[in-house]
Amino acid sequence: MHKTAKEHGxxxxxxxxxxxxxxxxxxxxxRCHGHFYLRxxxxxxxxxAWTISALIMFVPANLFPIMIYYELGVAEPMTILExxxxxxxxxxxxxxxIVFTASFFVPLAKLCGxxxxxLATYQKLTFSRVYSGKIYxxxxxxxxxxMLDVFVVALSGALVKFGIFTNVQPAPGATxxxxxxxFSMFAAHSFDPRLLWDKKNND
Amino acid sequence: MSNEHxxxxxxxxxxxxxxxxxxxxxxxxRCGCKISEAKAxxxxxxxxxxIAGLLMFVPGISMPMVGxxxxxxxxxxSLVDCLVMLLQKDFLIVAMGxxxxxxxxxxxxxxxxxxxxxxxxxNQVNQTHxxxxxxxxxxxxxxxxxxxxxxxxxxxxKLAEYADIALNVGLAMFVGLLLCSIFTHxxxxxxxxxxxxxxxxxx
Ligand SMILES: [Zn+2]
Ligand SMILES: [Zn+2]
Numbered sequence: 381m382h383k384t385a386k387e388h389g390x391x392x393x394x395x396x397x398x399x400x401x402x403x404x405x406x407x408x409x410x411r412c413h414g415h416f417y418l419r420x421x422x423x424x425x426x427x428x429a430w431t432i433s434a435l436i437m438f439v440p441a442n443l444f445p446i447m448i449y450y451e452l453g454v455a456e457p458m459t460i461l462e463x464x465x466x467x468x469x470x471x472x473x474x475x476x477x478i479v480f481t482a483s484f485f486v487p488l489a490k491l492c493g494x495x496x497x498x499l500a501t502y503q504k505l506t507f508s509r510v511y512s513g514k515i516y517x518x519x520x521x522x523x524x525x526x527m528l529d530v531f532v533v534a535l536s537g538a539l540v541k542f543g544i545f546t547n548v549q550p551a552p553g554a555t556x557x558x559x560x561x562x563f564s565m566f567a568a569h570s571f572d573p574r575l576l577w578d579k580k581n582n583d
Numbered sequence: 584m585s586n587e588h589x590x591x592x593x594x595x596x597x598x599x600x601x602x603x604x605x606x607x608x609x610x611x612x613r614c615g616c617k618i619s620e621a622k623a624x625x626x627x628x629x630x631x632x633x634i635a636g637l638l639m640f641v642p643g644i645s646m647p648m649v650g651x652x653x654x655x656x657x658x659x660x661s662l663v664d665c666l667v668m669l670l671q672k673d674f675l676i677v678a679m680g681x682x683x684x685x686x687x688x689x690x691x692x693x694x695x696x697x698x699x700x701x702x703x704x705x706n707q708v709n710q711t712h713x714x715x716x717x718x719x720x721x722x723x724x725x726x727x728x729x730x731x732x733x734x735x736x737x738x739x740x741k742l743a744e745y746a747d748i749a750l751n752v753g754l755a756m757f758v759g760l761l762l763c764s765i766f767t768h769x770x771x772x773x774x775x776x777x778x779x780x781x782x783x784x785x786x
Contacts, residue, residue: 382594382596382597382612382613383596383597384590384594384595384596384597385588385590385595385596385597386595387597388588388597390588390590390597392590392592392595394592394720395717395720395721396713396716396717396720396773396777397589397592397619397773397774397777398777398781399588399589399590411713411777411780411781412713412716412717412777412780413710413713413714413717414717467741470744472740472741472744475737475740475741478733478737479737482733509594509614510613510614510615513593513594513614513615513616516593517593517616520724523724524684524724524725524726524727524729524730525730525733527680527684527727527730527731527734528730528733528734528737529734530677530680530681530734531681531685531727531730531731531733531734531735531738532734532737532738532741534665534666534668534669534677534681534734535649535660535665535734535735535738536738536741536742537665537668537669537672538660538664538665538667538668539649539650539651539658539659539660539738539742540651540658540742540746541658542653542654542656542658542746543656545653545654545656546653546745546746549672550668550669550672550674550677554674554677555674555676555677558676558677558680559676561680562680565724565725569724573593573594574593574594574595576594577594577595577596577613577614578595
């Protein structure tokens with residue numbers, strides 16, 4: 381059976397990866413001199429709090445238009461889903477699929493994944509540890525990709541300025557969307573995957 | 584004692600630290616996560632790539648990346664133009680996100696990596712390098728050049744429908760910067776750097 385470093389009284393610095401005797405739960409790394417926890421005492425609470433904040437931001441991010449499209453002076457606000465819909469109507473399926481995945485499916489799946497991980501750790505579900513570890517890996521990897529639509533809006537807004545003919549401007553949804561991405565990345569960073577593997581009766 | 588063992592970053596399983604040969608990778612047998620990797624000629628390669636990245640940095644963000652022509656009007660944008668547009672329209676949070684994720688953090692990472700590798704190469708390591716390298720780890724997942732590049736592609740694909748699109752030199756520079764940023768991450772041997780930093784200050 382595998383034994384963890386913690387069971388041997390060793391702690392691993394999350395920044396420089398140095399193993400050192402775990403004197404207390406909060407300590408200073410011998411190598412990089414940064415402070416770190418053996419296990420963050422409130423890792424799950426922080427993760428859940430950031431996840432809920434991100435979920436709350438997800439609502440205005442989708443309800444408010446992310447950009448306004450002016451054609452011949454007529455304003456046409458577009459939310460993320462309306463934007464995807466217009467791509468489908470224009471028969472741009474691959475691009476619609478990328479935008480849908482990056483800006484709608486992935487953020488939602490990420491937040492659901494984080495809630496699942498918090499519950500799995502809280503309930504000490506042992507059967508799903510390898511599986512949960514993989515979920516965490518995916519959630520961590522996907523983090524930055526959700527910014528895609530915000531960057532598209534920033535670039536279109538700066539590029540498409542053809543006076544009265546066509547004009548693109550960013551709209552409030554972009555702000556909420558940025559906040560949602562940042563909050564969900566904080567959530568993923570707050571989660572300590574090692575908690576999944578700690579034994580049941582280890583504090 | 585703590586240098587004789589290594590622990591898995593994801594599940595905390597403890598293993599004896601076997602010296603790795605060049606290009607060998609240590610994987611965790613419990614959760615499958617990569618524990619450490621011995622990279623070939625890490626310092627020299629990283630210095631070369633970081634210098635190339637920094638040379639392309641200023642043109643990459645300030646030269647026009649793409650242009651669009653519609654009804655006789657021509658517009659060109661660079662990354663900085665996107666930022667200026669967001670600031671003019673008072674999208675401060677989005678502008679902050681764009682600035683941090685695509686300009687500030689990639690720049691800090693390249694400079695940090697170059698600074699530390701040069702110090703190691705010239706055998707002039709001191710305490711402050713640890714602080715620098717610790718911040719490098721902290722910024723790891725916040726560089727989003729690759730996402731911005733996908734954003735540019737998506738925006739162009741959408742615009743190509745009604746405007747004439749032109750690719751400019753800035754885009755090539757930006758792609759170069761993006762590749763250098765990815766390659767420094769691949770060539771840099773964290774484990775080796777930390778061991779060197781540690782030995783230098785112990786002596
Ligand atoms: Zn450390
Ligand atoms: Zn592992």
